[in-house]
Each structure stands twice: as C-alpha cells, then as structure tokens.
Amino acid sequence: MNKKVEYILWIIAFSVTLWSFQVSQVSMTALIEGYQYGIDLIKEMFPPNFKNFDTIVALLLETVAMGVWGTIIGTIISLPLGFLGARNLSPNTMVYFLINELTNILRSIPDIVYALMFVVSIAVGSLAGILAIVFATIGLLTKFYIESFESIDMKPIEAIKSTGSSYAYMLRHGIFEQALPLISNHTLYLLDHNIRIAMALGLVGAGGIGMELYGELRYFNYDKVAAMLMCILVILSLIDRVSNYARDIILHSSKHNKEYFKKSFVAIAFIALGIISMMYSPAEFASLISGIPRLYEAITGFFPLDFKRVNAFAFLMLETIAMAIAATVIAIGFSLPLGFILAKNIKVSAPIRIIVAEFINFLRAMPDLLFAIILVSVIGLGPYAGVLAIALHVTGFLAKFYAETIESIDEKPIEALNSTGSSKLHILYHGYFKQIVPLFHSYNLYMLDRNVRASTTMGLVGAGGIGFELIMSIKLFEYQQTGTIILLIIIVVSIISKVSSYFRKKLV
Amino acid sequence: MKIEIQNLSKTFGEHKVLDHINLTIKQGQRVAFIGLSGSGKTTLMRSINGFVTPDSGEIFVDGQKIDYSCKKQLKELRANVAMVYQLFNLIERTTVLHNVLTGTLGKKRDLAESVAVSIGFFKKHDKKKAKDILEFVKLQDKHDERVDSLSGGQKQRVAIARALMQEPKILLADEPTANLDIKTGKKILKLFSKINEKEHLTTITVIHQLELISEKYFDRVVGLAHGKLIFDGHPKELTHEILTSIYGDLESSEDDEEFGDE
Numbered sequence: 001m002n003k004k005v006e007y008i009l010w011i012i013a014f015s016v017t018l019w020s021f022q023v024s025q026v027s028m029t030a031l032i033e034g035y036q037y038g039i040d041l042i043k044e045m046f047p048p049n050f051k052n053f054d055t056i057v058a059l060l061l062e063t064v065a066m067g068v069w070g071t072i073i074g075t076i077i078s079l080p081l082g083f084l085g086a087r088n089l090s091p092n093t094m095v096y097f098l099i100n101e102l103t104n105i106l107r108s109i110p111d112i113v114y115a116l117m118f119v120v121s122i123a124v125g126s127l128a129g130i131l132a133i134v135f136a137t138i139g140l141l142t143k144f145y146i147e148s149f150e151s152i153d154m155k156p157i158e159a160i161k162s163t164g165s166s167y168a169y170m171l172r173h174g175i176f177e178q179a180l181p182l183i184s185n186h187t188l189y190l191l192d193h194n195i196r197i198a199m200a201l202g203l204v205g206a207g208g209i210g211m212e213l214y215g216e217l218r219y220f221n222y223d224k225v226a227a228m229l230m231c232i233l234v235i236l237s238l239i240d241r242v243s244n245y246a247r248d249i250i251l252h253s254s255k256h257n258k259e260y261f262k263k264s265f266v267a268i269a270f271i272a273l274g275i276i277s278m279m280y281s282p283a284e285f286a287s288l289i290s291g292i293p294r295l296y297e298a299i300t301g302f303f304p305l306d307f308k309r310v311n312a313f314a315f316l317m318l319e320t321i322a323m324a325i326a327a328t329v330i331a332i333g334f335s336l337p338l339g340f341i342l343a344k345n346i347k348v349s350a351p352i353r354i355i356v357a358e359f360i361n362f363l364r365a366m367p368d369l370l371f372a373i374i375l376v377s378v379i380g381l382g383p384y385a386g387v388l389a390i391a392l393h394v395t396g397f398l399a400k401f402y403a404e405t406i407e408s409i410d411e412k413p414i415e416a417l418n419s420t421g422s423s424k425l426h427i428l429y430h431g432y433f434k435q436i437v438p439l440f441h442s443y444n445l446y447m448l449d450r451n452v453r454a455s456t457t458m459g460l461v462g463a464g465g466i467g468f469e470l471i472m473s474i475k476l477f478e479y480q481q482t483g484t485i486i487l488l489i490i491i492v493v494s495i496i497s498k499v500s501s502y503f504r505k506k507l508v
Numbered sequence: 509m510k511i512e513i514q515n516l517s518k519t520f521g522e523h524k525v526l527d528h529i530n531l532t533i534k535q536g537q538r539v540a541f542i543g544l545s546g547s548g549k550t551t552l553m554r555s556i557n558g559f560v561t562p563d564s565g566e567i568f569v570d571g572q573k574i575d576y577s578c579k580k581q582l583k584e585l586r587a588n589v590a591m592v593y594q595l596f597n598l599i600e601r602t603t604v605l606h607n608v609l610t611g612t613l614g615k616k617r618d619l620a621e622s623v624a625v626s627i628g629f630f631k632k633h634d635k636k637k638a639k640d641i642l643e644f645v646k647l648q649d650k651h652d653e654r655v656d657s658l659s660g661g662q663k664q665r666v667a668i669a670r671a672l673m674q675e676p677k678i679l680l681a682d683e684p685t686a687n688l689d690i691k692t693g694k695k696i697l698k699l700f701s702k703i704n705e706k707e708h709l710t711t712i713t714v715i716h717q718l719e720l721i722s723e724k725y726f727d728r729v730v731g732l733a734h735g736k737l738i739f740d741g742h743p744k745e746l747t748h749e750i751l752t753s754i755y756g757d758l759e760s761s762e763d764d765e766e767f768g769d770e
Contacts, residue, residue, distance in 0.1 A: 156607075159597035159667070162557055163674050164587030164614030172626050173610045177599050 017329050023322035024383035024464065026330075034379035041378060045226035052224070056209070056231050058280075063208035064235065065280035066126050067195030068273060070133025074194075075187055078138050082145025089149055089175070099142065106139030108493035111197050112369065112457045113470065113486065115206035120474055121298030126207025133194050133201075141190055148182035149175070185247050192243040199232050200367040204460060204471070210370075217373060229370070236365035242269045302483025310484060313469060317488055320465035321496070323383050323458065324451035327390035331451075332444055334395040339402025346406065356399075364396030368454050372463040383464025390454050394447050401443045405436045442504045449493075449500040456489050509570040509588065509677040509710055510535050511556060516565035518551055518735075525551045526562065527735035533712065533728075538704050540721055540743075541714045543732035543754055549714045552732070553680050556712070557589040558582040569678070587614030590671035594683040596663040600656040604647060604666050607655055608638040611673025641669045645699065661692035668699060672707075679703070681713040685720060693717060697725040721746065 020026075050056075084090055085099030114135045118128035157174040165173075176183075202210020209228060216224045246266045341348050341356045371389035379385050414431040422430070459467025466485060473481040511533040518526040525548040533539055541549035554560040556567060561576040568574070569589075575581050590611070598607045609630045617625060624630075642648055645665040655663060664684060671679060681700065685693030697713070697720060704711050715721065721729060723743045731739030731754040739750050 153600070155593065155595055155597035156599045156610075158559070159591065159593060159670070160610055160613055162559070162586055162589070162591040163611055163670075164583040164585065165610075166583070166613070166622075168622075168626055169613040172628065173606075173613060174599070177602055177606070181601065 016325060020322035020325035020329070023319055024326045024387045026326050026384055026387060030379050030384055038378045041222060041374070044220075044222040047223065048227035048230055049221070049223035050227045053227075055212075056228055059209040059212055060231055060235055061276050062126060062280045063198045063202075063210070064195055064239075064273070065277040066129045066201070066208050067133060067191065067198040068277035070130045070137055070198070071187070071191045071194045072277075073130070074134045074137025074141055074190070077134070078141035078145055079183075081138070081142045083149060085142060085146045086149035087146075088152070088154060100146070103139050103142040103146075104494060104497075105490060106135060107143065108453070108490045108497065109135075109139070109486065110453045110457045110489070111136035112201065112204060112460060113489070115201045116204050116460075116471065116474055117298060118295070119205045120479075121294045124205040124207075129198060129201040129206035129208055132206055133197060136197070137190055137194060140193075141186060144186035144190075145179075145183060148179045148186065151182065152178040181250050184250050188243050188247050188250070192239055195239055196236055196365065196367055199236070200369040203369055203373070213370075214373070217377075229366075232370075233362060233365055237361050240361065240365055242266065246270075298479070301479040302486070304480065305484045305487060306478070306480035307484060309481065310488075313466065313485055313488055316459075316466040316469055317492055319383060320455045320458075320467075321452060321492065323387050323390070323455040323465050324448060324496075327387045327394065327451050327455065328444060328448045330387065330391035331394040331398050331447065334391065335398035335402050338395065338399035339406060342399055342403035343406035344403075345409065345411075360396050360399050362396070363392055364400070366393060366396075368393035369457060369461060372458055373461050376462050381462040383458070386455060386458030386463030386465060389458065389463060390451050393454075394451060398443060398447055402436075402440060405439045405443075406432065409435055438507045442507045445500040445504050445507075449497045452496045453493055456493070510568075511678065511710065512568040513552075513556075514566045514568070516552070516555065516562050516567065518548075518555065518560065518562045520551075524735050526555075528565070529732075529735075529737050531730065531737065531740070533710060535710055536704065536708045537710055538701065538725065538727045539710075539712045540726040540729045541712060541732065542716075542718075542721065542729060544756075547732040547754075548735040549730075549732050550682055553682060553712060553714055556678070557586050557591060557680060583614065587674065588676055589678045589680060590674045590676035592664070592667050592671050592679065592681040592684045594686045596660075596667045596687075598655045598663060598666055598670075601654065603652050603654060604642065604658070605635070605638055605651045607666055608642060608669045608673050609634060611638075611670040614674060638669070638673060641672050642666075644672070645669045660688050661695065664688060664692075664696055665699070668696070668703075672703065677709055679709055679711045681711065683714050683716055686716055690717065690719065693720055701725055718751070 081099050081103070084095050085103070087096060090096035090099075111132055114132035115129055118131045122128050122131065152175060156178070157170060160170050160174040198208050198210075200210050202208040202212065203214050205211060209232065213225060213228050213232075216228070245262070246269075249262055249266060338356055338360060340346050341353060342360065344353075368389045371392050372386055375385040375389050379388070409432060413435070414427060417427045417431045455465050455467075456470075457465075457467045459465045459469065460471050462468065466489065470482065470485045473479070473485060511531075513529055513531040513533075516526050516529040517524070523546075525546075527548075529548075529552060541553065543549045551560050555562050556569070558574060558576060566573055569585060574585060599610075612630070612634050613625070621631065639648070639651065642651060645668055647662060647665055647669065650658065650662065650666075655666060658666065664687075667684075679700070684700075685696055688696065700711055700713065701724070703709065713726070721743055726743050729739065729741060729743050729746055730737065731750065733754050738753055739746070
C-alpha cells in the first residue's frame with residue numbers, strides 16, 4: 001500500500017474511533033464513579049448462595065440440552081444446504097446463489113433477536129430457545145460447510161468416478177471422506193458456541209438458566225446470581241476444553257493412531273452430553289409443529305413495515321455501530337499485551353501465563369449479554385456498559401487469536417535481527433510486529449463484524465443501541481416497527497460484513 | 509479387451525484436439541501415447557473411459573460400442589477400465605488401505621453390502637484382497653498410514669493398487685511418471701509390465717519422458733500431433749525424423765522458440 005494512503009487511512013480510523021468513543025459515552029470518570037458500585041456489588045455477591053444448587057444444576061443441564069438439540073437440528077438442515085451451496089458441488093448456479101444469499105441473511109440476524117421472535121410467536125420457554133439456536137446455526141454452519149466442501153480436492157473424486165462407482169459411493173468415499181474432519185471441527189465449534197448462547201437466551205424468556213438469572217437480578221439477589229454465574233462458568237469452560245480437545249484430535253491426528261485414551265475420554269464426554277440432552281430435552285417437541293403456523297403469522301405480522309420512526313431508528317443504528325467500533329478498539333487495547341503474554345514463544349514466567357490464560361478463558365466463556373447485565377448495574381444504563389461488555393467478551397477471543405498468530409511467527413528473521421545486535425524493543429517491533437500486523441488487522445475486522453451484530457442486542461438489557469427499541473416494539477405489540485428494525489439490522493450487518501470481508505481478503 | 513477407435517474427432521472451442529483418429533489396440537498390448545501438450549493424447553485416452561464425449565466417430569470396447577449418453581453403460585465400462593493419474597488423485601487424509609478399497613466401488617453389490625460400504629465398512633474378503641495387492645506393489649507395511657505421509661513413488665504405487673483392486677481389463681495411465689524422478693518412473697513402468705504379464709491386461713500409457721520409451725516397457729508407440737495420428741509402430745522404429753515430426757525440432761526449440769502456439 002502507498003504510504004500516503006496508509007496515513008490517510010490511519011487518520012480516518014483515528015477520527016472514527018474518537019467519534020465512536022464520544023457517541024457511546026466512553027469515559028474514565030464513569031469507570032471511577034462506578035468503582036464504588038462495583039465493590040458493593042462484589043460484596044453483595046459474596047458469599048455466593050448455593051441453597052438452590054439442585055435447581056441451578058437442573059436448569060444448567062436443561063440449557064446445555066437446548067444448545068445440543070439446536071445444534072443437532074441445525075446440523076441436519078445445514079449439511080444438505082452446505083453441499084448444494086458449495087461452488088464445486090452445486091447442481092446449478094441458481095441454487096448456489098440462493099443458498100448463499102439466504103444464509104447471509106440468516107447470519108445477519110443476532111441469535112437473541114431470533115429468540116425474541118420465537119418467544120412472541122410460539123411461547124415463552126426452551127422451545128423458542130432451541131428454534132432460535134437452530135436458525136442462527138443454519139446461518140453460520142451452512143457457511144462453514146460450504147467452505148469445507150469447497151476446500152476438498154476434486155482429483156480423487158475423478159479417480160473414484162473412473163472406477164464406475166455409483167453417486168452414493170462417490171459421495172461417501174470421495175467427498176465426505178475428505179470433508180468430514182473439517183465438518184466435524186466446525187460442528188463441534190458451533191456446539192460449544194450454541195451452549196454458550198443458550199445460557200443468555202433466557203434473558204428474553206427463551207428458556208434455560210438465563211431466565212432464572214434475570215429474575216434473581218431483578219430482585220437484587222446478587223448472592224444467588226453469583227452462585228449461578230459460577231456454575232455457568234464452570235460448565236462452559238469445561239465444555240470449551242472438551243471441545244478444543246476433540247477438535248484437536250479430529251484435525252491433527254491420523255485415523256488409525258493409537259491415542260485410545262484421548263479418544264475414549266472425548267467419547268465419554270459426548271455420551272454424557274447425549275444422555276443429558278435426552279433427559280432434559282423439552283417435552284413439548286410436538287408443539288414445535290403447531291408453532292410453525294404461528295411463526296408464519298409472526299413473520300407476516302411484521303408487514304407492512306412501519307417506517308414512521310425510521311429516522312430515530314437510523315440514528316440508534318449509528319449509535320450501535322459506534323458501540324461496535326469502540327468495543328473493538330478497546331478489545332484490541334486489552335488483547336495486545338494479553339496476547340503477547342499468552343504466546344508460548346515469548347518468554348514470560350509460567351505462573352503469569354497460566355493466570356492470563358485462565359482469565360482469557362473466563363472472558364470467552366461469559367456471554368457478552370451477561371457481562372452487560374452486570375455492567376449496567378455498575379456503571380449505569382447506556383451504551384458504555386454495552387461497549388465494555390462486548391470488549392471484555394471479545395478480548396477472550398482476540399487475545400487467543402493474537403497469541404496463536406505470534407506463535408506461528410517465522411523465527412528466521414528474528415535471528416537475523418538478533419545478529420545485528422539490535423535492542424529488544426527493536427526486535428519486538430521490526431521482527432515480530434511487522435510479521436503479524438496484517439493478520440491482526442484481519443482478526444480485528446472480523447471482530448468488528450461480529451461486534452456490530454452483538455451491539456444490536458445490548459439494548460435488550462439497557463446497555464445502549466437499537467436493541468432497546470427492538471424489545472420495546474415487541475412488548476408494545478408494534479410488530480410492524482419490529483420488522484423495520486430487523487430489516488435495518490439485516491442491512492447494516494450485511495454491509496459491514498461485506499466491507500470487512502473485502503478488506504480481510506486484501507490483507508491476508 | 510480389444511479397443512477399436514473409428515474416425516474419432518473432438519473439438520474444444522476452436523481447437524481441434526482429435527482429427528479422425530483410427531486405431532485398433534489388441535488385447536494385452538502395452539501401448540504408449542506420445543506427443544506435445546495439447547496434441548490430443550489425453551483426450552483420446554479419456555474418451556476410452558467416457559470422461560470425454562467425442563463429437564463424432566465411435567469406440568468399440570470388446571466389440572461393444574460405447575454409448576456416451578447411457579450412464580449405466582458408462583459405469584459398467586469404467587468398472588472394467590482402471591485409471592492411474594499423474595498427480596495420483598488419492599484422498600490424502602485417509603489411509604492407504606481405504607484408498608485402495610475405493611477401487612472396488614464400481615463392483616456390483618447386494619443391498620446390505622452396499623449400505624455397509626456407503627457408511628464405510630468393506631467386506632473382509634475385499635480387505636484381504638487389498639492387502640494382497642499392496643504386497644504385490646511392495647507396500648505391505650503401509651496399510652494404516654496416511655497417504656500424505658508417503659513419497660511420490662509410494663503414492664503412485666497406492667494409486668496402482670487401487671486400479672488393480674478394480675480387476676480391470678484395461679489400464680489407462682495418464683502421465684503416471686511425470687511427477688516422479690526417472691529411476692522411480694522406470695520402476696513404475698516395470699510394475700505395469702509385470703501386471704501386464706500377470707493379468708494379461710491391455711495398458712495404455714500417456715508419457716512425456718522420451719528416455720522411458722523402450723521395448724522393455726512398451727510393445728507399441730502411438731504418436732500424435734495436432735490431433736492427428738502420425739506414427740504407429742514398435743518403439744525400435746522411433747527414429748530421430750519421426751520424433752522431429754511429432755515434437756518439432758527438439759534441439760532448436762529449447763533456444764529459439766518462446767511459448768507460442770503449441
């Protein structure tokens with residue numbers, strides 16, 4: 001890139017950041033003022049009240065079951081869609097185009113908005129949650145599956161055709177044999193993701209532990225809230241670990257290696273998960289079918305769209321974007337030092353690294369909406385709480401990505417720099433930084449994309465942005481306005497995600 | 509199986525790849541196709557197993573005319589015609605044994621067995637055979653290794669084992685030695701001759717490296733240029749003049765000619 005263009009881009013980025021901080025009311029004083037509230041809150045949380053431990057466990061398992069069922073149904077639907085939507089396998093361009101556009105739209109609606117829609121159109125409860133997860137899963141997973149199928153090598157497929165094989169055999173032994181590791185990797189990732197999402201869906205009445213949590217919060221029973229949060233964190237980080245472990249085995253080891261111990265551990269974990277989901281599955285699966293006509297009614301209820309207040313919505317949408325930008329910038333600030341500490345090839349003492357790693361895991365495991373609820377009670381209603389909530393959660397991802405990038409650094413140029421006798425700081429900048437910056441930018445852009453989606457939901461708990469209007473319009477039965485807001489969200493999220501992926505392609 | 513090619517023509521866009529080719533290949537012959545890139549040898553080979561549909565002309569395999577519109581017949585044909593590729597075309601991430609077993613996918617199976625195969629379970633009998641064949645290509649200790657851990661020569665032997673698994677009557681090889689060094693290439697061609705002797709099957713090999721064309725490996729050489737058949741004879745009859753007519757002037761081309769129209 002031209003130096004001049006680069007400077008101009010930096011100036012633009014800087015001004016946009018300033019603007020976003022201003023709009024989303026980022027300030028140090030709010031933090032300092034909130035400090036006392038924070039201390040009080042933590043005091044009230046301790047000691048956590050585990051009196052209803054049985055109920056908490058039952059609710060937790062129900063929530064896990066929601067995530068599992070949503071993932072299973074979503075996978076069943078996404079698999080054929082992914083196959084037909086892959087450029088190299090799709091029967092015709094029309095099908096390819098339709099599936100890709102459809103999943104783009106599905107993906108641009110945040111999961112919590114689906115949950116809201118289903119709570120309204122079907123019923124309050126876990127069924128709405130499962131359905132929400134199914135829709136969000138289809139959006140994400142179909143895209144992942146498409147990428148998996150597109151990455152397969154077509155040469156062996158021709159070889160199998162040349163044996164006179166039937167289509168079914170070719171599918172199994174040529175296509176799936178190659179795509180399966182990637183597909184299972186993505187599915188496991190989504191299972192992990194969905195269980196985390198399920199924890200938060202209860203905030204809008206879509207079942208699981210989130211509902212109970214929100215109830216206790218409203219009655220200021222912070223000791224009970226703390227107990228629930230602790231249980232949620234334990235289970236989420238457990239699942240995160242098992243999922244990472246399993247994905248590592250799938251991607252990096254051969255089919256016939258001798259890692260029986262590892263494999264049996266993972267198998268046991270999955271059997272346990274299966275049993276939990278059977279035991280705690282929502283009994284009213286039948287009402288899923290009866291809910292479909294109502295779903296149709298709910299969607300038609302959005303039309304004709306009501307554009308009376310579109311200006312106000314557009315303004316709030318700007319605030320939402322500003323929140324996403326501010327959150328991304330703050331998360332970058334947090335993640336840079338953490339990422340360097342976390343990377344194994346940077347020599348930091350082991351205890352510090354372990355503490356940081358656990359902290360990062362905690363941030364990742366905690367859904368941003370739960371952060372937002374707590375932050376709203378600490379620093380007050382408004383976008384700043386939402387910004388911080390997103391920034392904290394995203395730091396959990398970004399720092400991990402940064403660390404992985406730093407670990408993949410080519411050591412040869414570093415040695416060359418060392419041989420010139422340059423200082424540690426210079427080596428850090430010229431050796432490490434220059435290699436990783438393009439990749440970092442790519443992750444940052446990806447996170448910005450994700451954060452726009454997340455910030456549209458912050459308003460549901462009073463943490464700024466368009467989400468407040470969204471939930472109000474539903475509560476006041478003004479569905480035609482709801483429709484307008486959802487349309488706005490789809491448009492803005494799609495544009496941001498197109499822009500972000502355009503720049504990411506240029507970077508990497 | 510005997511292969512009779514009559515008046516075969518094929519055009520890709522403006523480019524005439526095959527121009528009225530007539531050729532009869534007897535059962536058990538070892539034939540080499542030679543010619544420049546784009547001369548039509550691969551197209552000719554691929555029309556024998558129906559991967560390319562010719563514009564006009566006919567091919568008879570074992571006396572039966574290939575009907576390119578009948579998918580069922582094409583499948584049956586392909587089950588009898590095995591293929592080996594320049595880039596091996598193996599599934600890299602799975603084991604050697606699984607790749608060899610995919611050679612049986614064209615076989616007729618009853619419902620229960622085909623369901624089992626569809627979910628990845630092959631019969632013991634097939635596995636035994638695959639292991640025997642792997643022994644024949646000297647890879648008996650590699651059954652459970654992933655293909656991506658093998659060398660090029662080993663990969664090509666896996667691909668040949670897969671082809672043999674089909675129990676083919678005809679073996680087509682599209683530049684099987686192009687990605688290997690000369691020594692390994694010779695070993696592969698020697699293996700082909702051994703297979704030819706043992707199973708008495710017809711082999712057709714598209715080949716680029718002239719140093720590998722010898723009577724040790726081939727009974728017959730077919731030379732193509734611009735889609736026309738311009739040489740057909742014993743490897744010994746290949747003179748400098750004939751090679752020049754197929755490849756152009758070999759000495760001068762290296763120095764003077766740029767990549768132009770090939």
